[in-house]
Amino acid sequence: MKIMKQLMILFLVCLISYGISLVLPFAFPASIISMLLMLLLMLLRIIRPESIRETAELLLANMAFFFIPSGVQIIAYYHVIRGDVLQLLLVCLLSLVITFAVTAFTVLGVIRMMGKSE
Amino acid sequence: MELPQLFYQICDHSFFGVFLTLFCYLIGLWIYERTRFALLHPVLIAVILIGGILIYFHIPLESYDKGGDLITLFLSPVTAVLAYEIYRQRKTLASYFLPVIVGCAVGSGVSLFSVTLFCRLFGLSEEITASILAKSVTTPIAVEITGMIGGIPSLTVVVVVLTGIMGAVLSPVLIKLFHIKSKVAAGVAIGTCSHAIGTSKAIELGQTQGAMSGISIGISGIVTVAFVMIMAALL
Numbered sequence: 001m002k003i004m005k006q007l008m009i010l011f012l013v014c015l016i017s018y019g020i021s022l023v024l025p026f027a028f029p030a031s032i033i034s035m036l037l038m039l040l041l042m043l044l045r046i047i048r049p050e051s052i053r054e055t056a057e058l059l060l061a062n063m064a065f066f067f068i069p070s071g072v073q074i075i076a077y078y079h080v081i082r083g084d085v086l087q088l089l090l091v092c093l094l095s096l097v098i099t100f101a102v103t104a105f106t107v108l109g110v111i112r113m114m115g116k117s118e
Numbered sequence: 119m120e121l122p123q124l125f126y127q128i129c130d131h132s133f134f135g136v137f138l139t140l141f142c143y144l145i146g147l148w149i150y151e152r153t154r155f156a157l158l159h160p161v162l163i164a165v166i167l168i169g170g171i172l173i174y175f176h177i178p179l180e181s182y183d184k185g186g187d188l189i190t191l192f193l194s195p196v197t198a199v200l201a202y203e204i205y206r207q208r209k210t211l212a213s214y215f216l217p218v219i220v221g222c223a224v225g226s227g228v229s230l231f232s233v234t235l236f237c238r239l240f241g242l243s244e245e246i247t248a249s250i251l252a253k254s255v256t257t258p259i260a261v262e263i264t265g266m267i268g269g270i271p272s273l274t275v276v277v278v279v280l281t282g283i284m285g286a287v288l289s290p291v292l293i294k295l296f297h298i299k300s301k302v303a304a305g306v307a308i309g310t311c312s313h314a315i316g317t318s319k320a321i322e323l324g325q326t327q328g329a330m331s332g333i334s335i336g337i338s339g340i341v342t343v344a345f346v347m348i349m350a351a352l353l
Contacts, residue, residue, distance in 0.1 A: 007195075010195040010199065011195060027266075032256065032336050034195075039205060043208070055199070057202075059199045061321075063314055063315075064282075064286070064315050064318040065164075066189055066192050067314070068164045070278075071161060071275075071279040071283075072182065075172060076179050077273050087241070088246070091240060092253065096254075100307045102224060102225055103221050103222070104300075104307035106217075106221045106225065107306045108298075108303045110220045114216065
């Protein structure tokens with residue numbers, strides 16, 4: 001009963017967000033709108049954290065699971081990248097390491113400039 | 119291997135994709151929990167197992183997708199509940215708002231630039247470059263960007279998931295390698311370079327990391343769209 005109600009709330013927020021994405025003048029993913037809308041509704045105390053707690057914790061704990069079918073699509077597109085697999089992996093790896101380092105040190109730099117510490 | 123017709127009829131029902139995904143994910147979790155070896159990420163194991171089974175038994179991807187699409191449908195509510203994680207860390211977010219925003223903006227720029235640079239360096243085609251340019255952001259935004267610049271959206275989905283798995287696997291290593299002691303910096307870095315799959319690892323590392331990673335998915339996504347729109351307008 002509790003979980004069903006929480007799922008209803010979640011899908012309602014997703015549905016409203018989809019509606020918002022349809023009327024926006026530029027293309028923007030509905031799922032990000034639903035995250036921002038959910039945060040806004042929680043900050044405005046329209047949705048209390050208790051109203052979604054169990055479902056939120058279940059979904060968050062298994063978040064990566066929901067990406068599996070997207071990953072499986074590789075078998076349909078393998079022929080496009082067949083000759084470039086190694087290069088593709090290298091691009092992903094190098095870009096990931098550089099992005100990670102630059103982002104982390106930028107955050108640290110700004111925290112230091114603001115004179116804050118954790 | 120060819121199996122009797124009845125088998126393919128059964129596989130053509132949505133039950134099949136849902137069952138197979140759950141089954142392979144649980145095997146992945148089981149292996150990961152026993153080995154604790156970061157490279158054996160449950161999603162990676164599941165994707166390899168499912169892909170292998172479909173190819174070996176000649177099961178059409180369309181049959182798997184009938185169930186797979188039902189799981190993909192949940193990506194939206196899953197993204198929405200990230201707000202729950204962010205809400206719980208709203209005080210941290212409020213006091214580190216500027217570093218988070220600046221970190222995401224700089225990181226997203228570096229990601230776009232480094233992908234373009236390395237694709238040129240390794241001689242990858244324009245089509246592949248366009249398909250993987252937005253690989254660091256969450257799937258729906260990345261697909262949108264690929265559509266804007268003429269790549270192959272399905273390849274984008276695959277590379278986005280691949281990057282996410284890489285981020286989930288490597289982030290604990292990178293945190294140690296670069297001596298990132300700040301939980302906020304670690305979280306923002308994970309979310310910016312490896313979106314929601316990386317965030318699943320950030321949540322394991324701690325509440326602050328998880329929430330900062332979660333909010334970074336949204337901010338980096340928005341910033342990346344803006345950057346690509348500007349780049350497209352200039353070129």
